[in-house]
């Protein structure tokens with residue numbers, strides 16, 4: 001691990017057992033041999049996240065982004081592999097050390113409304129975790145919360161209001177203030193602006209940029225929207241059906257995508273309304289993670305697939321300085 005790595009994802013996989021549906025349960029009762037299917041949500045991911053960077057994680061719905069983010073945040077346990085934070089496997093820590101490490105990585109979810117307790121005032125929502133963990137003294141709590149609200153662009157006097165009295169963008173800011181309240185060093189942002197209008201998205205993304213400076217934060221920024229990820233990330237990791245298929249500096253990756261999947265993602269089309277570029281939705285369905293294709297997972301949708309792609313998993317390897325890609329075409333070219 002290099003000195004500036006804050007978080008190392010080391011050979012991490014996650015499999016879920018999918019419950020049988022009604023038809024399957026009935027068939028089983030009648031004697032059919034039906035075992036619960038296994039969902040291969042994340043498949044042997046290796047990724048180093050550098051201290052202070054924003055690493056964007058992009059891919060289509062269902063490719064395993066959230067599951068990877070949840071494992072990084074300690075909310076889901078890997079089936080295989082380890083996640084090292086500052087060189088330590090947090091899952092092996094005990095007592096106060098485990099608690100302190102867990103607080104350092106916070107997750108910000110997509111839908112703040114469903115994660116904000118409607119019966120609590122915003123100042124209570126933001127102050128709840130630091131009070132519980134004894135991070136701030138009782139007599140300093142009010143000014144601590146007011147300061148946080150101010151930092152995320154909310155009028156501190158709004159602390160007495162309830163979540164439903166805020167707009168979507170303001171609720172996103174409350175969710176961010178709540179995460180910051182335990183003084184994290186690392187934020188996992190999972191589709192954190194997806195529910196917002198485009199103009200509000202830009203404001204909240206700019207807030208993330210500002211907070212990164214103000215609080216010395218590192219982000220894993222998860223989104224299905226390459227436009228969002230491009231806006232904020234230093235580097236981008238592209239995920240397809242549980243695997244990282246390409247990783248590189250944002251501008252370079254978007255200007256010169258190597259992997260055919262990334263190439264398809266970045267083939268942009270301008271919209272007439274805004275003139276802003278949007279990214280192409282790839283044709284064809286993402287295959288089921290219950291029955292992933294052999295070899296390169298992308299081969300059934302890849303216009304360049306050849307025999308080797310159907311049988312051999314391509315390794316993620318350096319194809320240019322700072323650029324990793326998992327595609328057999330790179331071996332053909334050299």
Ligand SMILES: Nc1ncnc2c1ncn2[C@@H]1O[C@H](COP(=O)(O)OP(=O)(O)OP(=O)(O)O)[C@@H](O)[C@H]1O
Pocket residue numbers: 016017018039040041059060061062063064065066067068224289
């Ligand atoms: N707790 C679970 N039990 C069973 N399957 C799960 C569970 N969590 C996720 N999955 C499955 O794992 C796969 C990856 O899901 P995940 O939510 O990580 O993908 P995603 O890329 O974040 O997509 P989305 O943006 O739609 O959430 C999906 O097929 C999903 O149905």
